[in-house]
Amino acid sequence: MDRQIDYRHLESLIALLTVARLGRYTAAANVLGVNHSTISRRIDALQKAMGGHLLTRTPNGWELTDLGRRAMASAETIEQAVEAIGAEKDSGALAGHVRVAAPDAFSAHLAAPALAKLQVKHPQLVFEIVSETTRARQTRTGMDLEIVIGEPHVRKAASMKLLDYELRLYATAEYLESHGTPRSIEDLAGHSLNYYIDTALTVDKLDDATSALPPMRRSISSTSIAVQYAATMNHAGIGLLPTFLSRHYPNMIPVLHEEFTFHSEYWLVGRDEALRSRAVQETVRALNDAAAAGDWFIPPFPVPSASGS
Known part of the structure; x- marks a missing residue:
């Protein structure tokens, strides 16, 4: 360091460390239990002490400058020292x-x-x-x-x-008794599907999961997997659900598992x-x-x- 950092700047170094990791002042403030203006004030004080900018704003959030990376090395040393003090009775404490x-x-x-x-x-x-x-x-x-x-x-x-995991189709016995059991992928066109909300789905991989299925009427769609299970278990339609959960629920009846599975x-x-x-x-x-x-x-x-x- 070109300039010596005294004890008054310890909190500022920790603030810099947290902003560097999270990329946002607001996120750092939340982690440290202070407000946004406190983080800003601490960073400003540290920059004045060191004689240059430590952070620069980019489309990816706040990033460290060369001087900031040097300051962060000191901040990490302080963090490790604080952890060591708190772990005197347990060298493995985190x-x-x-x-x-x-x-x-x-x-x-x-x-x-x-x-x-x-x-x-x-x-x-x-x-x-x-x-x-x-x-x-x-x-x-x-x-x-x-x-x-x-x-x-x-x-x-x-x-x-x-x-790795996979998505497969499931329904309850009650739903299949009421609406019939599909015997082929084409038969699914006459059934309802419980899955993610189309307009809220931003993950291409999950969007691709339905590409091999015929158009199906959406019954209950949700961004929550728990809601998708609740809808399927209450006989609202066929759910496109992860096998790692479904196989543990005996009322989840496999549908066309030999014909369809989606890997992710x-x-x-x-x-x-x-x-x-x-x-x-x-x-x-x-x-x-x-x-x-x-x-x-x-x-x-x-x-x-x-x-x-």
Whole structure:
């Protein structure tokens, strides 16, 4: 560093570190428990102390300048020192705030239980899980990690495939008794489909899932996988649903499984700045281990009676 940073700038360095990882002042303010103006004031003070701009605004959010990258190295050293002080009695202790965006099913059935186990082991870790089913964004979103469906193509980020999964068609016995059992793909044209809302679906991979099916009337569409299951279990139509959940519910009757299946994948995306955090690294490890083990949390789902009551 060309200029010495005294203790008054420690909070400013942590603010810089958090903005660099999340790309947004507002996201950094949320993580640090302060308001946007406080983050701005701390960054401004640090820039004056160092004699130059540390951040520059880009279409992808706030990015570090060369001087900012040098400051961030100091900020990471401080972060590690603080973690070490807090972990004197437990050299393996972790602390930090990690934000994860993931599709609805992945959030509830794999991410939440996997990160709950990690949080029990390291009580100073704090997680925010945002359920959303979108493609990997080119712009910085204020998230440390994104879980997306289909292989992402994002600049200045690392990605890894977590696991494969498949979508297949399911219905209840009550629905099939009332509307008939399809014997071919063409027969589906006379049936209703429970799936994502067409106009709200931004993931090409999920949009492709219905391309091999004939046009089907939409019964109950939703951005929530739980709603799609509830609609299907209440006999509203045939659901296009993930097998990793459906196979655990005995009232989910396979429909045309020999004729139709759609394969996809979950991928993890992380920015370089975020992946330098030990808390984020351990989060990635926990998610990858859970995916490799197929460690899905399958909650009991109320099964309605034939009358739907």
